[in-house]
Amino acid sequence: MNIEDLYKLYITHGLVDTDTRNIRKNTMFFALKGETFNGNKFAEEAIANGASYAVVDEAIYKTSEQIILVDDVLQTLQKLANYHRNQLKLPIIALTGSNGKTTTKELINAVLSKKYKTTATVGNLNNHIGVPLTLLSMNKDTEIGIVEMGANHHKEIAFLSEIANPDYGYITNFGSAHLEGFGSLEGVVRAKSELYDFLKNHKKKVFVNPNDAIQVEKTRDIETIMFAKDIQFVDADPFVKLSYRGKDINSNLIGVYNFANLSVAITIGEYFNVTLEQIKEAIENYISSNNRSQVINTERNKIILDAYNANPTSMKAALESFKELKATNKTVILGDMFELGEYSSDEHQTITNLIQDLNIDTVFLIGKNFHKTVTKNTKFETFDELKEHLITNPIENSTILIKGSRGMALERVVELC
Known part of the structure; x- marks a missing residue:
């Protein structure tokens, strides 16, 4: 079955699941494989639990018309997500970086959701499976998508960018993370900058922290949106307090390092015409969770x-x-x-x-x-x-x-x- 025909089945309910323990009614189950599991074995169980269809890549498990056989389930999921993203024709913001990705994504979502219907990556589901699932969770009501991208090897960000096809991008920072996979700090910069390469090649836009020399250098040939002016750091004892256009904003985030994360959320909010009052309310009501700060x-x-x-x-x-x-x-x-x-x-x-x-x-x-x-x-x-x-x-x-x-x-x- 080609992607166009599979999409016609998916769009009838717009639901995708990969775990039979959490099957939703009328969903499409994708039988993914891992080192210790084979989702193909659970296709019939998924149907029995309410799934409309199950997608498998081993012929022995195609036991009914509701079970669809493809060459590779994971690749099919990724292609379906990209096809869906392109049908929606909505602005998508992609972000990656060594530190602060999830907090920054949550802040951006909190700010933009004051004005728009947003869909953002849940938790840190930011890999070759999580990004497709995030895209497939978007629907006709979604006005802006926010996609977090993680990687621990070269070419991963490039691959995820091709799937998500973002219109805007932001890299939080370049730090000594996943050195085992990237080889060095220079390797980290090259790997994360794959997002910049995609945005440049597709004539898209990037948000840039003017105080980060690497960001500034790497985005010289891309259309940039610099952090909003008049964002001033006040203190962090322990929560970060800042001033924007003369108005104090008291966050619930600790650490000076969160100032940049707050600044880009403000910048993106301003770019998409979220009011200052809405931005302030979103930031002051945001409380980090999941053992983060x-x-x-x-x-x-x-x-x-x-x-x-x-x-x-x-x-x-x-x-x-x-x-x-x-x-x-x-x-x-x-x-x-x-x-x-x-x-x-x-x-x-x-x-x-x-x-x-x-x-x-x-x-x-x-x-x-x-x-x-x-x-x-x-x-x-x-x-x-x-x-x-x-x-x-x-x-x-x-x-x-x-x-x-x-x-x-x-x-x-x-x-x-």
């Missing part, structure tokens, strides 16, 4: 939980911002940073050296990589070792920064503090 007050301590992910650039920014807080009795709990490859030892040592320079009151380092570093700070090779220590030596009356890569699951520390 959350402030949690326990009975004993104030916790800044930033444990969704970590890399050398975001770790450095979080520590430097934490140092500037006016709070007394500060504690830092850091977990290993992953996907750094041959750079891992040097990058973890660099972070421990930075901590020494910042002279923070109490520091706990957790994980095999931090355990190998040379430092005067307390180290634990495993979370269980940290847990045992905190049970017998509880932290009291402290402001605590918790940060580490997702695999460290450091949100578990909260219940110990």
Whole structure:
């Protein structure tokens, strides 16, 4: 079945699912494969649970007219998403970057949704499956689409850009993330700039932070929209406060590093004619979740939980911002940073050296990589070792920064503090 004919079936209900545990009535089930699963095996179950059609790529599982056989289910999903996107003919904003993608996407969505019907990437479903699913969740009522793109290897952003066909783009920053896949910081810049290449080749537009030299350099030959004028940083203690056109805006985001994320949301809002009052309301009502820059007050301590992910650039920014807080009795709990490859030892040592320079009151380092570093700070090779220590030596009356890569699951520390 070709994409045009498949699209006619999809558009009757406009629903796509890939997990039989969450099948919606009249959806189209795509039987994706992974290293440990084969979605083809669940095609009949999907139909039984209410799906109108199931798309498979193994002939043995085509057991009824409702089951559609294609050469490759994943490629078909991607092609269908691109076809759907082009039928909708709506403006799409794509964003990528080393840090802050999801927070920035949520801020942009919060601002634009004050005036428009928006559809944005859910959570961080930003890969070769998540981007197609985001596009297919858009419908005739969607006025602006916001698509987050993630990558840990070269050519991924280029591929996702071809699927999403964005009209506008923004790269949050270029940092030391996924060095194992990108090879170096220069490799990160090249990989993320694949979005710029797409926008340039298709004569589209890009939002640019004028204070980021790499962004400015890489977009010289593209039509640019610079950050709105009159956005002024006020302070971040702990929440970022800024001024825009003479009006104070108090966010619920911690860390100076979030100023750029807020600035681009304001810029995009202004570009799409969202009023200043609407922008202010959207930002002041936005509260981060999912372990990203959350402030949690326990009975004993104030916790800044930033444990969704970590890399050398975001770790450095979080520590430097934490140092500037006016709070007394500060504690830092850091977990290993992953996907750094041959750079891992040097990058973890660099972070421990930075901590020494910042002279923070109490520091706990957790994980095999931090355990190998040379430092005067307390180290634990495993979370269980940290847990045992905190049970017998509880932290009291402290402001605590918790940060580490997702695999460290450091949100578990909260219940110990």
